[in-house]
Amino acid sequence: MPKLDEAKLDAVRKLIKQNKLDGFIFTDYNDIKYIMGPVFLSGEAVLLVHAKGVYITARSLYEAPVSQDFPEVKIEGCDKDRDLKTIAAIKKLKLKKVGFDGLKESYHAGKNYIAAGFIEKENFLVPVRAAKTETELKNMKAAAKIAYKTYEHILTWLEPGVSEKETAEEIDNFMKLNGASSTSFDTIVAFGANSGNPHYGTGNAKLKKNMVVLLDFGCIFKDYCSDITRTFWFGDKPSKEFKEVYKTVKSAHDEAVEKAVCGQTGAEIDDIARSYIEAAGYGQYFTHRTGHGIGMEIHEEANISQDNTDKPILENYCFSIEPGIYIVGKFGVRYEDCFYMTKQGVKQIK
Template identity: 45%
Template sequence: MDNLERLGMGQVLVADPMSIWYLTGYWNVPYERFYALYLARDAKARTTQATLFCNRLFPDASQTGARVVTFDDTEDPVALVAEATRHGEPLGVDKVLAARWLLPLMDARVASEFHLGSPAVDDARSIKDARELDLMRAASATNDQAMAWLRSQLHEGVTEHEIASGLLAEYRRLGAQDHSFTPIVSFGANAADPHHEPDGTRLRAGDVVLFDVGCKRDSYCSDMTRTFFFGAEPSERDREVYETVRRANEAAEAIVAPGVTFAEIDLTARRIIEDAGYGSYFTHRLGHQIGLEDHEPGDVSSTHDEPVRPGQCFSIEPGIYLPGEMGVRIEDLVIVTENGCEVMNAYPKQLTVIE
């Protein structure tokens, strides 16, 4: 709520199920039904009123500590929200609140103004406490182990889809519960597509192999990319591409520290790739924040001028993508510490040829 007050608002309607879970410990997937947590700050008393709006079909929410307002499919939840909000004050609304609910709330004038309130919760989620950091480390350690399994699956003729489809069982064997995103397995020219979806492409000698994978363990996400060469020594040009990406990755990680901006971190990696002549082939931001979700607000890009802060977790993932030929990406997750950063991934990054 302190974050909300800095935004000039004393009340917010949170509709993101993950943010509601973060704030209350209550998990629910509402599908098309209305679901929201209303928070209102009493500035004088320094207290917060919490009201959770739940369809009667949802799991019991009585243990959240919030006042629970229930309704069924024939009732109008907008009228119930209108009874709770302070109509004469601005209301922060969540970025995922559907227009089918937001527009009727605006028509009902449940607040004097409507503003984006998500940054208040996003900022709180951005700074991980000690327990969260330990869970992030555990998820990344599991991902390191899974990368060793992925490498062991490589043999001539195996398809991208065959490897990707077996990864979930390996994650679960290692103690994780799920993927944190759909795994990317790319052979040869497919690696030039940063978000390639695994298909029936078969591995051949001389291919580059790119794995971009992550698991969810105890609710927290991991994300890592490693690139290998299969069956033959890389050409001079391919070796240059790989080493350029590796240098960019390591140089960016080396400058992460409180006070350094996200934009400066992005520029450090981008300049190395540009100086090597591959700037136009680095086609995305350097990274993204991560936690309960794989991609969380606050990217590592040239337009994000905020300084990083201790407890933040984000990816460092430079890449070079040569259309129709090959691509290389190397990605780690880092935690910002009081005087630098901790790289959560221990899997090696030196150029590796798999025979």
């Protein structure tokens, strides 16, 4: 039987109190999933957490199963204007200071909430969701293990003549056979010059000897994502240029892993990898950020990017470190693992 995760709910309540509120409205699919597990489809529920309980208004068909599975929750069916229904419920509960996230609500609903006297709090749940609980970390490690095992498998499976699509299929299948519920994003398999495009969509190119192979993939285990990238030379005669670029990317990655410190901003961590690549003369070919937050979503808060000059990366935040160099038309190299922050520096999720 599903149950509300008390550790998570406590963290949410504490956050509400810290913000001097007495309740908060959640509409975002993943915010609701964080608190309830995967119960509602996107856009089909509004959830209110307050000091005394959890109130939900959702499509009517959820009323019976949810009240049976979560006896501690009050749920009311509503098939239209759930924002107005929520406002009415809040009045009945006599809550005085209720917040909502302006980035997650539509302009239409947000205007109604402001008119009802509620308070806008951008990125409200971010600090709570970024710092993973023990259970969350356990699931992320399990998801990472499946991905690493898959990489080992695919190295022995690859042979000349297979297409990018066939390789992606094998990766996806293998992850599912090993316990993943699904992939965490569309698997990227890029052969040869295709690796020079960091956002390549897997195509029909066929593998030949002495070619670059870039694999970027991950899976979901119990709602949590993994994400790894490996690039290697298929064959025994790697070009000099490939070897040099590979070494630069891998060293930039390792530098960032070694030197990142708890409390640094994303920009500071990004700069460790970026300045290494710049010093090697490849600065203009590193066209994306060093990493992204990861958890229930493949891209979430903990932005390891030049833009993030104000948000520190704190204890138990989970993120990728994935520098890359892309020489369009020739080849690209990316190397990626995921990590969590500790007081002693970063630790790999594995």
